Amino acid sequence: MGVVVVSGGTNGMGRAFALGRAERGDRVLVLGRNRERGEAMTGGPIAFRRVDLSSMAETRQVIDEIITGYGTVDALALFANGLTPRRTVTAEGLERTFALYYLSRYLLSFGLRPALDRAAAPVIVNIAGVGARKGAVRWTDPQLTSGYSTVTAQLQAGRANDLLGVGFAQRSGGRARYVLYHPGFTRSGDRSPLPLPIRGLLAAASLMARPVADAVAPIHRFLDAPPAAPLTAIDRGRELPPDYPTLDPRNAERLMDLTEKLLR
């Protein structure tokens, strides 16, 4: 039994994973915005903390509370993400997709390090799109002030998460194993922000998608038997080699530097 923090645990894969951990006897802290869905999961081993993870101030506040309130964290599973069709800047001046999908994961990963280091076999699982070669970090314009689209923003933040795994393994000095996991097209995901015709197409396509339980099963295995290597990247069941082009250590260094500056 351990303590598992699940960002984006109120819906989709995160919710299924959080419920699965509770069934296995873990204490689970679910992070998400939707109070109704979150509170419906509480009682017994699951606690819920409402937080908007596109806010760096709220994310930092939650990290402090977890370190004080739990002390030890055995696993951190990062699911929170959302689609933003039009470029949106948060009150903190950050492009929303980059903030929610990448920067909050950076803060949670590095910020919870002291609590993870107290666990016997700590592990972080970052659920994103490792293995995808499309898209890139826009080094000179990570806030996508020009050429924004939902897909460009998602692919940029996805790649940033790949490099976060590499950067954490290189830089954190922590004991937590980092796992990058791409679940593949899954029967989950909030599509409500998308235009109706696209929602229709995706709903039809999702008949071919993986059931949530199948997509989540490997994540349980990463917790039950954390890998020995500091970084593991699994794209739909296939382990990627460390020299995979999207996992470039120099790009990871560059992104960690850029992120530190952005968050200063």
Ligand SMILES: NC(=O)c1ccc[n+]([C@@H]2O[C@H](COP(=O)([O-])OP(=O)(O)OC[C@H]3O[C@@H](n4cnc5c(N)ncnc54)[C@H](OP(=O)(O)O)[C@@H]3O)[C@@H](O)[C@H]2O)c1
């Ligand atoms: N579904 C797929 O086909 C697929 C394929 C490849 C990769 N992935 C990746 O897998 C991960 C999980 O996807 P999913 O399909 O399970 O997504 P989902 O069903 O849309 O769930 C997303 C979760 O993120 C939370 N969230 C969204 N905005 C938030 C915010 N501002 N602050 C805090 N929490 C927030 C949501 O909770 P609230 O609404 O309560 O905030 C929800 O719990 C994502 O990173 C996604 O990119 C998915």
